[in-house]
Amino acid sequence: MAISEFELIKKYFTSNDRGEGISLGIGDDCALINIPSEYELAITTDTQNEGIHFFKDTSPFLLGYKSLLVNVSDLAAMGAKPYCFTLSINLPDANEKFLEEFSKGLYSLSSKLNLPLIGGNTSKGPLSISISAYGLVRKNSAMKRANARVNDGIYVTGTLGLPAFAVDLGYRSSQICKLMEKLSLNKEYDSIFDHCYKKGMLIENRCSFSTELSRICSCAIDISDGLVGDISHILKASNVGATINIEDLPKPSEFSTYNLPEDYQDHLCLYGGGDYELLFTMNETNEEKLQKLSESSNVPVKRIGTIKNGSLELLKHGKMLDYREKPFEHF
Amino acid sequence: MAISEFELIKKYFTSNDRGEGISLGIGDDCALINIPSEYELAITTDTQNEGIHFFKDTSPFLLGYKSLLVNVSDLAAMGAKPYCFTLSINLPDANEKFLEEFSKGLYSLSSKLNLPLIGGNTSKGPLSISISAYGLVRKNSAMKRANARVNDGIYVTGTLGLPAFAVDLGYRSSQICKLMEKLSLNKEYDSIFDHCYKKGMLIENRCSFSTELSRICSCAIDISDGLVGDISHILKASNVGATINIEDLPKPSEFSTYNLPEDYQDHLCLYGGGDYELLFTMNETNEEKLQKLSESSNVPVKRIGTIKNGSLELLKHGKMLDYREKPFEHF
Numbered sequence: 245m246a247i248s249e250f251e252l253i254k255k256y257f258t259s260n261d262r263g264e265g266i267s268l269g270i271g272d273d274c275a276l277i278n279i280p281s282e283y284e285l286a287i288t289t290d291t292q293n294e295g296i297h298f299f300k301d302t303s304p305f306l307l308g309y310k311s312l313l314v315n316v317s318d319l320a321a322m323g324a325k326p327y328c329f330t331l332s333i334n335l336p337d338a339n340e341k342f343l344e345e346f347s348k349g350l351y352s353l354s355s356k357l358n359l360p361l362i363g364g365n366t367s368k369g370p371l372s373i374s375i376s377a378y379g380l381v382r383k384n385s386a387m388k389r390a391n392a393r394v395n396d397g398i399y400v401t402g403t404l405g406l407p408a409f410a411v412d413l414g415y416r417s418s419q420i421c422k423l424m425e426k427l428s429l430n431k432e433y434d435s436i437f438d439h440c441y442k443k444g445m446l447i448e449n450r451c452s453f454s455t456e457l458s459r460i461c462s463c464a465i466d467i468s469d470g471l472v473g474d475i476s477h478i479l480k481a482s483n484v485g486a487t488i489n490i491e492d493l494p495k496p497s498e499f500s501t502y503n504l505p506e507d508y509q510d511h512l513c514l515y516g517g518g519d520y521e522l523l524f525t526m527n528e529t530n531e532e533k534l535q536k537l538s539e540s541s542n543v544p545v546k547r548i549g550t551i552k553n554g555s556l557e558l559l560k561h562g563k564m565l566d567y568r569e570k571p572f573e574h575f
Numbered sequence: 576m577a578i579s580e581f582e583l584i585k586k587y588f589t590s591n592d593r594g595e596g597i598s599l600g601i602g603d604d605c606a607l608i609n610i611p612s613e614y615e616l617a618i619t620t621d622t623q624n625e626g627i628h629f630f631k632d633t634s635p636f637l638l639g640y641k642s643l644l645v646n647v648s649d650l651a652a653m654g655a656k657p658y659c660f661t662l663s664i665n666l667p668d669a670n671e672k673f674l675e676e677f678s679k680g681l682y683s684l685s686s687k688l689n690l691p692l693i694g695g696n697t698s699k700g701p702l703s704i705s706i707s708a709y710g711l712v713r714k715n716s717a718m719k720r721a722n723a724r725v726n727d728g729i730y731v732t733g734t735l736g737l738p739a740f741a742v743d744l745g746y747r748s749s750q751i752c753k754l755m756e757k758l759s760l761n762k763e764y765d766s767i768f769d770h771c772y773k774k775g776m777l778i779e780n781r782c783s784f785s786t787e788l789s790r791i792c793s794c795a796i797d798i799s800d801g802l803v804g805d806i807s808h809i810l811k812a813s814n815v816g817a818t819i820n821i822e823d824l825p826k827p828s829e830f831s832t833y834n835l836p837e838d839y840q841d842h843l844c845l846y847g848g849g850d851y852e853l854l855f856t857m858n859e860t861n862e863e864k865l866q867k868l869s870e871s872s873n874v875p876v877k878r879i880g881t882i883k884n885g886s887l888e889l890l891k892h893g894k895m896l897d898y899r900e901k902p903f904e905h906f
């Protein structure tokens with residue numbers, strides 16, 4: 245017998261970790277939450293669709309984790325502390341094995357963040373996961389795209405490009421197959437894909453780092469569409485330009501392990517999406533504090549450029565590159 | 576050339592009506608909102624999928640209206656004043672004609688409610704619309720499913736059953752075609768469907784009525800799954816039973832115009848979904864105040880039964896009916 249919508253919600257999505265400010269969780273027409281008076285509420289929403297944002301055979305566990313992560317990453321980009329979230333899921337059928345693994349992945353991140361699931365809905369349809377996440381940010385301290393100033397340093401957390409490499413591998417285009425053969429990696433293709441895809445999906449969340457960062461930094465974004473695409477959002481909103489030094493981009497160790505060509509590495513770091521690392525600009529006089537925060541929170545941070553007047557310039561050892569590609573577009 | 580995601584959002588979904596408490600709307604990683612200290616925030620989310628919640632050829636205008644309405648209806652069910660909303664939309668392609676009409680339908684309701692669109696996303700995928708709506712409710716005054724008490728009267732706004740009749744017509748089952756032929760309505764089938772479907776989609780919102788109602792009533796739900804399904808949620812949450820008098824159910828004038836069989840009318844009112852009217856229970860000593868509110872806000876209200884101990888009883892002229900059907904289930 246098919247499991248009903250209400251039974252589904254009860255079985256897999258009734259969260260016990262009711263947060264302090266949650267007056268009413270799952271089970272009524274709305275959830276009710278309290279916002280402490282010194283805070284604003286940050287709201288974000290993001291959707292993951294099969295075939296667009298993840299491969300058809302992606303593990304449900306990874307999918308549950310990533311679906312929440314992309315939203316939490318938006319909260320981190322504002323310096324907001326995660327508070328609660330809602331989940332809307334379209335399922336082709338009531339596949340309990342899928343739901344069990346999916347909810348495990350979801351809760352593996354939400355428990356870490358002490359983040360209660362306060363509502364949502366399930367519906368029949370092609371697999372699509374839409375999450376809204378809510379965070380608390382001290383009034384007037386949100387990090388915004390419009391706050392970059394000329395001479396600010398430009399910084400990123402973690403490494404760039406691995407998720408994009410995994411996606412390239414996953415598509416198995418003739419180009420990437422040829423490259424892997426040239427690198428004598430074709431026998432290990434599947435295991436390299438599995439390793440990189442899993443690591444690219446199970447990205448560390450930058451939440452606790454970011455709430456501290458917001459004390460010394462007022463401009464940030466998370467890298468979802470690729471570095472060039474996302475820095476462009478900052479430059480446009482702040483009406484400034486920037487210089488990025490490509491040799492300073494933080495690359496994952498896998499790029500040298502697999503001996504990927506340098507051009508391809510640069511391309512993945514500049515244009516690959518799905519990094520979900522923080523990109524931020526800050527007055528460089530705060531670099532010492534940033535260094536301390538990086539060490540105490542165990543989050544690697546690297547300076548990759550400087551905010552300037554004018555437009556965006558990509559420099560490789562001081563020489564300007566003229567290649568520019570479009571960021572990832574959903575249409 | 577295909578229109579990009581960013582252009583789409585800018586063209587159709589940048590709302591100018593920034594509300595008073597909205598510190599930051601569309602265009603950053605998160606929206607930021609302020610909650611006045613005497614209020615809680617009510618949060619709801621609902622998804623509309625093609626082929627499940629609406630027919631493939633439904634007018635985009637109606638769809639835009641209805642997608643927001645179902646969420647606003649959940650706010651009304653708590654007595655929350657609509658504050659803002661977010662929209663996540665999956666589109667098979669960047670069909671500008673669709674988007675223009677869809678956004679007109681959406682904004683026709685949001686302008687009426689002075690409700691700003693503060694964020695969201697668009698993605699490629701089978702048509703699916705997921706909206707989250709946010710409302711303000713005075714602390715400790717939300718109407719909840721768990722607050723029904725024995726001897727409370729049971730009331731509904733508006734009329735019941737018309738949306739369900741429209742859906743029956745839309746499916747064109749052999750049963751409904753036979754009925755329409757028997758009623759000599761088969762020649763007008765299409766125009767009757769169009770009339771009922773449009774009226775069933777463009778349902779009045781009950782928001783301003785409901786915020787006033789919450790002063791005299793503490794238990795409500797909106798009728799989305801059908802009267803029997805939704806009263807059952809109240810009874811379960813409040814651990815009580817109820818008597819419903821079927822002859823008191825408020826029927827739309829179309830039912831008598833078309834001479835629908837009485838059994839079928841009753842069935843539509845009891846089990847049909849998508850009414851988005853308010854169902855509430857209240858101490859009957861407040862009936863005079865309710866009558867005044869109904870008149871001043873021009874919202875018809877009808878008493879249809881009484882909260883009792885025990886289980887749910889459906890009475891027709893005092894005689895208990897034994898037919899019970901399952902409410903609308905998504906799986």
